[in-house]
Amino acid sequence: MEKSYLDTTVNVYKEAALKPDVGLCCTTTPVWVLPELEMPSIMLEMNYGCGSTVHPRDLVNSPTVLYVGVGGGMEVFQFAYFSRRKGAVIGIDVVDEMLEACQNNLKEAEKLNPWFQADFVDLRKGDAIHLPIEDESIDVAAQNCLFNIFEKEELKKAIAEMYRVLKLNGRLILSDPVTEDPMPESLRNDEKLRALCLSGSLPLDEYIKMLTDAGFGTVEIRAKRPYRILDPKHYETDKTIYLESVEVCAIKDPMPEDGPCVFTGKTAIYYGDEDFFDDGAGHILLNNQPIAICDKTAKKLASLKKDDIFISPSTYFYDGGGCC
Numbered sequence: 579m580e581k582s583y584l585d586t587t588v589n590v591y592k593e594a595a596l597k598p599d600v601g602l603c604c605t606t607t608p609v610w611v612l613p614e615l616e617m618p619s620i621m622l623e624m625n626y627g628c629g630s631t632v633h634p635r636d637l638v639n640s641p642t643v644l645y646v647g648v649g650g651g652m653e654v655f656q657f658a659y660f661s662r663r664k665g666a667v668i669g670i671d672v673v674d675e676m677l678e679a680c681q682n683n684l685k686e687a688e689k690l691n692p693w694f695q696a697d698f699v700d701l702r703k704g705d706a707i708h709l710p711i712e713d714e715s716i717d718v719a720a721q722n723c724l725f726n727i728f729e730k731e732e733l734k735k736a737i738a739e740m741y742r743v744l745k746l747n748g749r750l751i752l753s754d755p756v757t758e759d760p761m762p763e764s765l766r767n768d769e770k771l772r773a774l775c776l777s778g779s780l781p782l783d784e785y786i787k788m789l790t791d792a793g794f795g796t797v798e799i800r801a802k803r804p805y806r807i808l809d810p811k812h813y814e815t816d817k818t819i820y821l822e823s824v825e826v827c828a829i830k831d832p833m834p835e836d837g838p839c840v841f842t843g844k845t846a847i848y849y850g851d852e853d854f855f856d857d858g859a860g861h862i863l864l865n866n867q868p869i870a871i872c873d874k875t876a877k878k879l880a881s882l883k884k885d886d887i888f889i890s891p892s893t894y895f896y897d898g899g900g901c902c
């Protein structure tokens with residue numbers, strides 16, 4: 579416990595552990611429905627995330643998963659659905675009451691799901707900025723609606739910790755609010771609002787840069803949705819602030835010499851007279867076939883100033899494939 583804002587965070591989540599607070603942080607995005615997965619209602623009431631970090635395509639071959647900031651346990655339970663072995667999912671939280679609530683909820687899940695054992699999840703007390711986890715031991719790491727609470731120095735440490743514990747090519751899946759609107763200092767420094775995931779948001783580019791600065795060679799923006807409004811009538815702000823929530827995957831790929839590959843959902847389409855266009859840098863664009871491209875490739879293709887290549891804007895919906 580190094581900083582006073584952690585005290586506020588601990589108090590907020592101690593309360594949220596003792597008395598479920600429907601609507602705290604969470605969005606109304608639908609919760610995964612999967613065959614033979616029965617979600618206990620208490621886990622739904624304690625869904626304190628702002629998106630999903632559980633994506634089946636990250637979860638093949640029974641990966642070892644680290645989940646930081648467990649809340650009521652909904653996502654550790656969903657991760658366990660894919661790994662299905664003792665201790666495959668390690669859940670970390672700094673709040674004793676939250677760990678206890680999560681453990682109880684996992685026991686509820688065990689009653690409802692014949693395939694599930696509560697010991698598939700190994701709950702440990704710990705702080706995101708000093709993870710009690712060995713170097714390079716994790717396939718998939720995740721956090722949902724926790725990192726936005728941190729001030730920049732702590733956020734840097736928390737990302738560095740995730741990078742340290744991931745194996746080479748391991749994946750860090752994140753879900754957090756972001757904002758492109760300026761956040762007044764009074765709100766940014768309000769510990770309670772930060773703890774409630776309302777005022778710690780960064781602009782998306784800054785959030786991505788913190789990931790690539792930590793060494794992640796590939797970053798995917800998988801979803802971006804409206805999240806919250808902070809308006810002058812209810813918050814100390816002159817202007818309305820629009821928050822969005824993003825789902826991001828940062829992959830511990832080696833850093834390419836020409837910089838990270840960041841996929842924000844751009845697509846290129848070649849529509850010239852040939853069967854394909856070869857940019858000489860490893861990208862073949864088949865005639866009138868869309869190809870997902872990272873922002874670096876989009877910039878390079880645009881610099882060719884060809885009038886037969888269309889480059890779409892960022893859709894912030896990237897689900898695999900394409901260049902790099």
Ligand SMILES: C[S@@+](CC[C@H](N)C(=O)[O-])C[C@H]1O[C@@H](n2cnc3c(N)ncnc32)[C@H](O)[C@@H]1O
Nearest residue numbers: 591625626627647649671672673705706722723
């Ligand atoms: C907004 S809730 C999100 C809970 C969960 N991820 C979900 O999606 O429902 C934040 C969680 O992080 C935990 N937490 C807060 N600060 C932490 C820290 N420094 N290290 C680890 N966990 C922390 C809280 O106790 C709480 O469980």
